[in-house]
Amino acid sequence: MPPKNRHPTSASVQSSTPKSTPSATTTTSSKPLNANTAQDIVQNVWDKYVQRTPQRVKLLDSFMAFLVAVGALQFVYCVIVGNYPFNAFLSGFSATVGQFVLTASLRIQTNPENKAEFETISNERAFADFIFGSLLLHFFCVNFIN
Numbered sequence: 001m002p003p004k005n006r007h008p009t010s011a012s013v014q015s016s017t018p019k020s021t022p023s024a025t026t027t028t029s030s031k032p033l034n035a036n037t038a039q040d041i042v043q044n045v046w047d048k049y050v051q052r053t054p055q056r057v058k059l060l061d062s063f064m065a066f067l068v069a070v071g072a073l074q075f076v077y078c079v080i081v082g083n084y085p086f087n088a089f090l091s092g093f094s095a096t097v098g099q100f101v102l103t104a105s106l107r108i109q110t111n112p113e114n115k116a117e118f119e120t121i122s123n124e125r126a127f128a129d130f131i132f133g134s135l136l137l138h139f140f141c142v143n144f145i146n
Contacts, residue, residue: 060107064100071096088145095141099134106130 036044053061074093083089109118109126118126 054112057107057111060103060110064103064107067096067100067103071100085145091141091144094144095138098137098141102130102133102137105133 071093074089074096078089078093106126106129108114109121109129110123
């Protein structure tokens with residue numbers, strides 16, 4: 001059984017729609033309003049980030065970008081050179097990933113846009129939790145190296 005055609009044919013559209021006058025027609029541009037290039041979208045996101053993000057959050061974001069770069073560098077080094085002391089690689093890489101997670105948590109808790117969700121947690125308390133978690137993480141990583 002052939003599928004049903006749910007779209008009207010051009011003949012039925014012409015017969016059911018009234019003829020438009022030349023003054024009612026609109027001109028079409030070569031570029032639709034919603035068709036932005038990827039570069040325009042990225043530029044718009046970057047401009048809004050620079051304008052609306054507080055300096056403290058930008059500092060945390062730059063530290064997180066540094067942690068991503070360090071983790072990628074460790075992984076590339078392990079692939080190219082080798083992972084003879086595998087405990088050292090695991091310890092360093094897990095320290096980087098763990099620190100990234102702790103920093104992301106600090107960023108979420110101290111971001112002014114999330115203040116309604118973390119009413120009971122002050123910025124000082126969030127930073128103290130971050131420091132305590134970082135010390136605990138690095139203690140385990142140093143002990144894991146042997």
